[in-house]
Amino acid sequence: MxxxxxxxxxxxTHLITTEGLPRDILTHILDTAQTFVPLxxxxxxxxxxxxxxxxxxxxxxxxxxxxTTFEIAxxxxxxxxxxxxxxxxxxxxxxxxxxxxxxxxxxxxxxxxVRHEASGAPYLIAQHVAPHVHVVNAGDGRHAHPTxxxxxxxxxxxxxxxxANLTVAVVGDILHSRVARSNxxxxxxxxxxxxxxxxxxxxxxxxxxxxxxxxxxxxxxxIKGADVIIMLRLQNERMGGALLPSAHEYFKHYGxxxxxxxxxxxxxxxxxxxxxxxxxxxxxxxxDGPHSVILNQVTFGIAVRMAVMSIVAGxxx
Amino acid sequence: MKLQIKxxxxxxxxxxxxxxxxxxxxxxxVLAFGQAPAGFKAERVIDASGxxxxxxxxxxxxxxxxxxxxxRGTLASEMRAALAGxxxxxxxxxxxxxxxxxxxxxxxxxxxxxxxAQVNLYPLGAMTVGLKGETLTEMAELTDAGCIAFxxxxxxxxxxxxxxxxxxxxxxxxxxxWLRAQDPWLAKGxxxxxxxxxxxxxxxxxxxxxETIALNTLFDLQRTTGVRLHLxxxxxxxxxDLVRAAKQEGLAVTCDVSAxxxxxxxxxxxxxDSNFRxxxxxxxxxxxxxxxxxxxxxxxxxxxxxxxxxxxxxxxLPFAEAEPGSTGLELLLSLTLKWAQDAKVPLVDALxxxxxxxxxxxxxxxxxxxxxxxxxxxxxxxxxxVDPSAYWQVSRQSLLSQSKHTPFLGIDLPGRVQxxxxxxxxxxxxxx
Numbered sequence: 146m147x148x149x150x151x152x153x154x155x156x157x158t159h160l161i162t163t164e165g166l167p168r169d170i171l172t173h174i175l176d177t178a179q180t181f182v183p184l185x186x187x188x189x190x191x192x193x194x195x196x197x198x199x200x201x202x203x204x205x206x207x208x209x210x211x212x213t214t215f216e217i218a219x220x221x222x223x224x225x226x227x228x229x230x231x232x233x234x235x236x237x238x239x240x241x242x243x244x245x246x247x248x249x250x251x252x253x254x255x256x257x258x259v260r261h262e263a264s265g266a267p268y269l270i271a272q273h274v275a276p277h278v279h280v281v282n283a284g285d286g287r288h289a290h291p292t293x294x295x296x297x298x299x300x301x302x303x304x305x306x307x308x309a310n311l312t313v314a315v316v317g318d319i320l321h322s323r324v325a326r327s328n329x330x331x332x333x334x335x336x337x338x339x340x341x342x343x344x345x346x347x348x349x350x351x352x353x354x355x356x357x358x359x360x361x362x363x364x365x366x367x368i369k370g371a372d373v374i375i376m377l378r379l380q381n382e383r384m385g386g387a388l389l390p391s392a393h394e395y396f397k398h399y400g401x402x403x404x405x406x407x408x409x410x411x412x413x414x415x416x417x418x419x420x421x422x423x424x425x426x427x428x429x430x431x432x433d434g435p436h437s438v439i440l441n442q443v444t445f446g447i448a449v450r451m452a453v454m455s456i457v458a459g460x461x462x
Numbered sequence: 463m464k465l466q467i468k469x470x471x472x473x474x475x476x477x478x479x480x481x482x483x484x485x486x487x488x489x490x491x492v493l494a495f496g497q498a499p500a501g502f503k504a505e506r507v508i509d510a511s512g513x514x515x516x517x518x519x520x521x522x523x524x525x526x527x528x529x530x531x532x533x534r535g536t537l538a539s540e541m542r543a544a545l546a547g548x549x550x551x552x553x554x555x556x557x558x559x560x561x562x563x564x565x566x567x568x569x570x571x572x573x574x575x576x577x578x579a580q581v582n583l584y585p586l587g588a589m590t591v592g593l594k595g596e597t598l599t600e601m602a603e604l605t606d607a608g609c610i611a612f613x614x615x616x617x618x619x620x621x622x623x624x625x626x627x628x629x630x631x632x633x634x635x636x637x638x639x640w641l642r643a644q645d646p647w648l649a650k651g652x653x654x655x656x657x658x659x660x661x662x663x664x665x666x667x668x669x670x671x672x673e674t675i676a677l678n679t680l681f682d683l684q685r686t687t688g689v690r691l692h693l694x695x696x697x698x699x700x701x702x703d704l705v706r707a708a709k710q711e712g713l714a715v716t717c718d719v720s721a722x723x724x725x726x727x728x729x730x731x732x733x734x735d736s737n738f739r740x741x742x743x744x745x746x747x748x749x750x751x752x753x754x755x756x757x758x759x760x761x762x763x764x765x766x767x768x769x770x771x772x773x774x775x776x777x778x779l780p781f782a783e784a785e786p787g788s789t790g791l792e793l794l795l796s797l798t799l800k801w802a803q804d805a806k807v808p809l810v811d812a813l814x815x816x817x818x819x820x821x822x823x824x825x826x827x828x829x830x831x832x833x834x835x836x837x838x839x840x841x842x843x844x845x846x847x848v849d850p851s852a853y854w855q856v857s858r859q860s861l862l863s864q865s866k867h868t869p870f871l872g873i874d875l876p877g878r879v880q881x882x883x884x885x886x887x888x889x890x891x892x893x894x
Contacts, residue, residue, distance in 0.1 A: 149733055164662065241775070241778065241779070242779065242780070243778050261780065263779075263780030263781070263782050263783050264663055264664035264665055264734070264780070264781065264782060265663065265664075265665075265733070265734030265780050265781045265782075266780040268733045268734050269734065269778075269779070269780055285664070285780075286664050286665075286780075286782070287664030287665075287666075288663055288664030288665075289664070323664060326662070326664060350660075350661035350667075351656045351657055351658070351660075351661060351667065351669070352656075352657045352658025352659070352660075352661045352662075353658075353661060355658040356658070356661070356662065
């Protein structure tokens with residue numbers, strides 16, 4: 146079965162997941178992003194790569210931050226951008242996902258940026274759009290958040306130069322995290338020496354060891370000697386049920402504090418996809434401290450999303 | 463009508479018959495094999511050279527969607543699909559709308575089926591009112607109305623006390639219970655088998671313990687009540703091991719698997735293909751191998767179609783939101799033949815799982831059904847003639863069922879039903 150993200154020439158025509166993408170494509174996205182980073186400091190921040198193209202931000206699930214960074218990225222590529230919060234419009238009226246897509250396609254969309262609560266929804270959309278229309282996944286259920294994964298890879302490469310000898314620890318709610326999955330697949334494809342997943346057993350999905358990661362339940366063991374620590378956001382609704390007893394106990398065992406951070410390498414970088422819960426998964430002293438590259442991630446995120454959109458839009462029909 | 467079916471390879475697992483011979487039918491019953499009885503004059507002769515002549519298939523789980531879900535399937539459309547698949551008897555689960563929990567509804571359904579006069583339909587009554595798992599139904603009345611046993615379809619009983627009472631009550635009248643083994647709490651919210659593949663796809667999983675814990679509960683309650691159980695749609699290697707042990711212990715238990723699970727695993731879901739959204743979910747390679755081993759050694763008595771018509775709207779959705787189920791009536795025979803081919807199982811043994819095996823479960827459920835799934839002399843002439851070497855492609859065009867959704871869409875399968883005969887009458891013929 147052909148990877149549905151690639152066209153028959155092997156070009157990236159949709160970006161849905163980092164899993165199964167060739168290393169060359171991942172590297173090409175990071176290299177392209179690198180050419181866009183300096184734009185942010187110029188007076189004129191726009192390039193005309195998507196002039197005349199229509200980008201639709203389709204958010205079936207609320208997100209201000211991710212939607213805004215996609216909007217900025219598309220506008221810097223000179224595209225026309227339309228934002229639709231579907232959960233408050235047609236979905237409420239009973240229109241199906243594919244009806245919505247068909248209607249918007251009739252408005253001559255060139256690229257859909259999609260966030261949906263159901264894992265795999267972007268595949269369904271990609272299967273039903275015309276060949277010249279592209280789909281970029283902005284997060285689907287627990288499955289994937291590939292632009293976040295790629296901007297994390299960009300950040301790691303920026304600070305560490307090379308992936309080969311790194312130890313990267315992903316810490317927290319792996320079970321529900323699309324960011325964790327996208328990071329794990331990208332890290333293993335890019336040849337990181339050791340990828341670790343750290344969390345309590347209630348938040349680690351079954352079969353995780355088959356994704357090429359070492360699994361740790363003890364955070365101190367899990368981050369020992371790490372070059373990179375990626376902290377995951379812990380949703381409030383996971384608390385107080387059968388998954389975790391309390392934020393207090395979670396922070397004590399899995400919150401990143403300066404004390405725990407001292408176990409990692411001295412030049413370790415700390416990342417977080419945001420928005421952060423200070424005092425739940427990360428201590429403020431760490432979030433704002435010298436190891437934190439959390440704000441760099443946000444800046445690089447725009448360049449990476451510009452790279453992804455310009456690359457998929459350039460794929461032949 | 464007097465029929466002569468000439469020169470076919472008659473395979474009748476119940477009577478251990480596998481021979482090239484002629485079969486004679488009169489007055490809706492099997493009259494003789496080999497030589498025509500004295501004075502027999504065939505009104506029609508069907509040449510079955512190079513074909514298999516097999517008892518009409520008995521399918522233990524086929525939702526025809528009437529009443530309540532006629533937009534997904536009707537008795538007429540789905541019975542035609544059954545005949546095209548060589549099926550002459552089928553069992554209806556009670557999860558219609560309304561559910562089959564009142565004698566009047568069952569009588570109406572039987573009446574509708576009789577008017578169509580095609581396949582033999584055997585409804586299962588709801589074990590609890592509205593399948594809600596709270597109040598027992600009038601099992602004795604429902605039996606008088608035509609129910610052959612009682613079931614919760616895919617809705618598990620949450621309150622174990624109700625389950626115990628249902629078993630005691632059923633045992634009082636020696637009614638059989640046909641139950642799925644799925645712990646409601648562990649299965650809650652799950653849409654795929656727990657494991658590496660579901661974790662990669664980010665789909666909530668159902669662990670195999672959902673099946674094993676439910677089986678242990680059922681067996682334990684069975685030991686105290688003595689009720690006879692038929693277990694529906696097993697999916698895991700560990701579950702099949704438990705059934706094997708229960709049979710060795712001597713518990714009165716039979717079981718079935720769906721034809722989909724004989725062939726597929728969770729990895730076949732691929733990129734969220736909603737045609738692979740099934741209940742129970744597809745599990746791993748080891749589970750599929752255990753299903754095949756269980757069928758071969760007789761732990762699993764029956765392969766059923768688990769026919770569940772779903773319309774396009776129900777499937778054109780993200781995987782987790784899509785409705786579970788697949789069309790299966792027209793695939794049951796072909797998937798059985800394919801299993802025999804793939805696993806090098808003798809045809810007579812493979813066909814036993816869709817003829818004599820389910821026939822025995824029917825006979826155990828209702829004394830009124832003595833001879834489904836076999837071609838003994840004097841048995842009703844329910845049979846099909848199959849070209850085993852003809853392949854057909856599963857496609858929207860080739861399927862007669864109102865639902866076009868199956869994991870096997872686009873696949874070439876062996877075995878074309880040429881003719882289906884019910885009670886000695888030609889009920890369906892392949893047009894070519």
